[in-house]
Amino acid sequence: MTTKREPEAALSVLPKSDGSARYSYAGYTVTASVNGPIEAQRRDEHAYEAHVDVIVRPAAGVGGTRERHLETILQASLIQLILVKNFPRSLIQIVLQVEASPENDYVNTKLMQASLNSAVIPALLQTAVLALLSAAIPMRATATSAIVAVMTQDGASRLVAHPSPREIEAAQSVHVLAFTSQDGLLLAESEGDFTVKEWDDVYDTAKKICCKSGATKGEGIEMVLDEQEDSGPDMRQFLRSALETKVAADLHWK
Amino acid sequence: MPREAEPSLNERQFVLKALEENLRLDGRTFDKYRALALTFGDEYGVADVTLGRTRVLAKTSAEVTVPYADRPLDGIFTITTELSPMASPAFEINRPTETEILLSRLLEKTVRRSGAMDTESLCLVAGQKCWSVRVDVHVLSHDGNLTDAACFAVVAALRHFRKPDTSMEGGVLTVYTPAEREPVPLSWLHSPFCITWCFFGDEGQMALLDATWSEEQVRVGSCTISLNRHGEICQIAKLGGTPVEAVALLQCTNVALTKAKEFSTYLDKKLAEDAKRRDKDGLMAELSAENDR
Amino acid sequence: MATENPLVLPGDEIDPSLIPTHKTKPLRLGPGLRHVPPNQILPTLAGHLIADHRKNALYVEYNGGRYIPSPSDLVIGQVTRSAADLYYVNLTPYTPNASLPHLAFEGATKKTRPQLANGALVYARISLANRHMDPELECVSTSTGKSEGLGPLTGGMVFDISLGLARRLLMARSRDVGKVAVLELLGAEGLAFETAVGRNGKVWVNSESVKTVVVVGRALKETDEKELGVEQQKKLVQKLIKEMR
Numbered sequence: 001m002t003t004k005r006e007p008e009a010a011l012s013v014l015p016k017s018d019g020s021a022r023y024s025y026a027g028y029t030v031t032a033s034v035n036g037p038i039e040a041q042r043r044d045e046h047a048y049e050a051h052v053d054v055i056v057r058p059a060a061g062v063g064g065t066r067e068r069h070l071e072t073i074l075q076a077s078l079i080q081l082i083l084v085k086n087f088p089r090s091l092i093q094i095v096l097q098v099e100a101s102p103e104n105d106y107v108n109t110k111l112m113q114a115s116l117n118s119a120v121i122p123a124l125l126q127t128a129v130l131a132l133l134s135a136a137i138p139m140r141a142t143a144t145s146a147i148v149a150v151m152t153q154d155g156a157s158r159l160v161a162h163p164s165p166r167e168i169e170a171a172q173s174v175h176v177l178a179f180t181s182q183d184g185l186l187l188a189e190s191e192g193d194f195t196v197k198e199w200d201d202v203y204d205t206a207k208k209i210c211c212k213s214g215a216t217k218g219e220g221i222e223m224v225l226d227e228q229e230d231s232g233p234d235m236r237q238f239l240r241s242a243l244e245t246k247v248a249a250d251l252h253w254k
Numbered sequence: 255m256p257r258e259a260e261p262s263l264n265e266r267q268f269v270l271k272a273l274e275e276n277l278r279l280d281g282r283t284f285d286k287y288r289a290l291a292l293t294f295g296d297e298y299g300v301a302d303v304t305l306g307r308t309r310v311l312a313k314t315s316a317e318v319t320v321p322y323a324d325r326p327l328d329g330i331f332t333i334t335t336e337l338s339p340m341a342s343p344a345f346e347i348n349r350p351t352e353t354e355i356l357l358s359r360l361l362e363k364t365v366r367r368s369g370a371m372d373t374e375s376l377c378l379v380a381g382q383k384c385w386s387v388r389v390d391v392h393v394l395s396h397d398g399n400l401t402d403a404a405c406f407a408v409v410a411a412l413r414h415f416r417k418p419d420t421s422m423e424g425g426v427l428t429v430y431t432p433a434e435r436e437p438v439p440l441s442w443l444h445s446p447f448c449i450t451w452c453f454f455g456d457e458g459q460m461a462l463l464d465a466t467w468s469e470e471q472v473r474v475g476s477c478t479i480s481l482n483r484h485g486e487i488c489q490i491a492k493l494g495g496t497p498v499e500a501v502a503l504l505q506c507t508n509v510a511l512t513k514a515k516e517f518s519t520y521l522d523k524k525l526a527e528d529a530k531r532r533d534k535d536g537l538m539a540e541l542s543a544e545n546d547r
Numbered sequence: 548m549a550t551e552n553p554l555v556l557p558g559d560e561i562d563p564s565l566i567p568t569h570k571t572k573p574l575r576l577g578p579g580l581r582h583v584p585p586n587q588i589l590p591t592l593a594g595h596l597i598a599d600h601r602k603n604a605l606y607v608e609y610n611g612g613r614y615i616p617s618p619s620d621l622v623i624g625q626v627t628r629s630a631a632d633l634y635y636v637n638l639t640p641y642t643p644n645a646s647l648p649h650l651a652f653e654g655a656t657k658k659t660r661p662q663l664a665n666g667a668l669v670y671a672r673i674s675l676a677n678r679h680m681d682p683e684l685e686c687v688s689t690s691t692g693k694s695e696g697l698g699p700l701t702g703g704m705v706f707d708i709s710l711g712l713a714r715r716l717l718m719a720r721s722r723d724v725g726k727v728a729v730l731e732l733l734g735a736e737g738l739a740f741e742t743a744v745g746r747n748g749k750v751w752v753n754s755e756s757v758k759t760v761v762v763v764g765r766a767l768k769e770t771d772e773k774e775l776g777v778e779q780q781k782k783l784v785q786k787l788i789k790e791m792r
Contacts, residue, residue, distance in 0.1 A: 086678060181556065264668050
């Protein structure tokens with residue numbers, strides 16, 4: 001079932017964690033829990049900052065090198081967002097459990113997915129950000145991310161935003177980018193063969209997807225994305241509405 | 255790894271005093287389970303079980319591999335339970351705690367050793383190829399009674415799972431993709447469930463079913479009974495703790511049978527609902543490649 | 548679009564018209580906001596932006612997360628061990644212990660001080676808290692020398708509640724402003740009990756009758772988890788009293 005539904009999110013789903021979130025979109029479902037600031041191990045303590053520990057667990061199997069790589073990427077991004085200087089010598093622990101990945105019914109893959117590919121990064125990052133907001137960990141900004149694939153057809157290259165698993169398999173290169181709520185580039189991971197020009201186009205496309213509410217910031221006439229009609233949901237608006245529901249419930253008594 | 259917080263003296267004394275007056279903190283009776291909810295995922299073999307505030311997710315997966323040399327006619331079946339800091343910051347990956355080891359051992363005895371699933375049916379080519387079925391148990395939230403919830407999730411996930419259909423023609427094994435042929439269920443013999451009793455009081459005289467995390471912290475002993483709805487016991491584990499009267503233990507086993515039957519009915523109902531949901535146009539009967547025998 | 552109390556996310560720009568101004572008082576920033584020199588105010592948490600024009604303060608209202616010790620807060624802690632002249636008291640799980648001097652009790656001298664066993668509960672005030680040091684507690688007011696209700700809590704039971712509910716219970720007018728009336732309603736029904744509320748998300752309840760304590764505990768937990776309004780709290784209390792009798 002690889003239907004591209006609207007993204008869905010629920011916050012504070014785990015009662016015993018300081019903060020948690022469950023997010024699903026494009027076939028991926030991830031649950032994240034955040035605990036912190038708590039006591040860090042001696043070996044992980046930093047004198048003036050909090051230590052951010054990210055753990056990624058795949059649905060099937062125990063996870064190996066690929067998961068460690070994803071953890072490193074996410075940790076580097078989340079450290080930019082969290083105000084780590086507020087909690088010296090502490091630990092902020094983020095655990096991301098992948099519950100479901102999109103299936104490809106036409107390929108006889110080994111049914112055991114022992115490792116995740118980079119297409120899961122946007123889902124992981126989004127869930128982590130939602131869980132951090134639910135845990136009320138002070139942050140500098142929020143972030144949104146997108147995947148863009150570059151496919152070659154008859155010699156010409158074509159950008160595909162929100163590619164399906166089949167498109168990802170067949171693509172020439174796959175790129176994952178994330179932007180902060182202040183429009184800064186937070187994360188850029190690319191796989192495959194591509195030119196610098198292609199990367200620039202990918203950057204522009206991804207920026208439009210992630211920073212869609214830039215329309216109110218005086219951009220004048222919206223640039224028209226002709227070939228692909230503005231596909232995909234407005235991630236920033238989605239983030240905001242997910243939080244609105246939660247905050248309204250929390251502050252129902254006011 | 256930060257140490258788990260100990261309950262305060264006030265809590266310990268109060269829980270005991272309340273139990274002496276037949277009161278539990280959440281108003282349940284001593285032999286009542288918390289609200290049990292089971293949801294299946296979109297994929298086959300994913301079961302999400304909530305027992306009060308405890309939440310466990312079990313995911314089944316299968317791949318074709320080489321069988322063990324000393325058991326060439328059997329497939330491979332493993333259950334992994336790795337507790338992560340999601341369940342509690344006191345757990346660390348790769349450093350198993352007592353809770354984790356005991357949980358893993360109980361599931362092993364209950365589901366694997368009791369022959370709930372027929373491993374011979376997993377054999378594809380004797381001595382060369384077989385299915386390796388693997389269930390990963392993820393604990394998302396730990397509010398007591400992980401054993402019962404995890405066992406229920408594992409059994410539900412295995413009964414829900416479908417492995418790809420295969421055929422052997424002239425020594426060549428073909429594994430069909432889900433798009434070519436509808437996957438088939440595993441060969442399941444019986445459904446065991448774990449029922450855990452916790453004991454309180456100086457002589458272990460008060461017994462509670464389905465303890466919450468705070469109740470577990472002040473218990474003096476516990477006993478896990480694994481059995482199926484026919485009353486066949488897979489294992490009974492009372493690992494240390496205050497000695498309990500034998501008669502009381504027998505009574506616990508009797509109540510456990512009632513609970514196992516309840517679990518079994520609930521699971522059957524949920525599986526039927528899920529099958530109906532997937533089989534919207536009655537196509538399942540046509541797609542199945544099984545012959546009527 | 549300056550709506551009253553808008554939802555803000557970390558890093559959002561704040562509409563300048565929402566920031567209160569005052570002739571003489573400087574602008575005070577409460578929890579959830581930080582000042583980025585020279586003149587930017589940015590939210591750090593997700594919640595409603597509230598402006599208090601009377602005190603000329605701006606803050607973000609939110610619920611959730613873990614308790615961060617801050618000075619003058621009243622908290623309920625658990626004694627983990629005793630050292631030379633301090634007790635080590637734990638306020639939240641998995642965090643370093645706070646310290647409580649042996650003599651920080653009313654009228655305490657080396658010979659007549661309260662002896663607290665490991666696992667005992669204390670109701671204390673935070674005297675020192677900053678991010679670089681472990682927090683410090685006291686059970687006596689340094690100015691008056693009186694305990695003012697602080698000190699060891701014996702008997703009874705302690706329940707965990709969310710930080711938001713703890714804050715509402717500690718408000719001066721918890722029924723009108725905080726909209727939490729459960730305790731008053733239970734008392735009005737004839738139940739006799741005493742409570743102590745810790746800002747770190749803990750409520751201690753004690754009574755002669757064990758049943759009363761259990762009922763109070765359940766009432767608080769349900770009010771918290773199901774986010775009940777005052778009317779619903781009344782119904783909950785009725786239901787629990789009926790079950791009890």
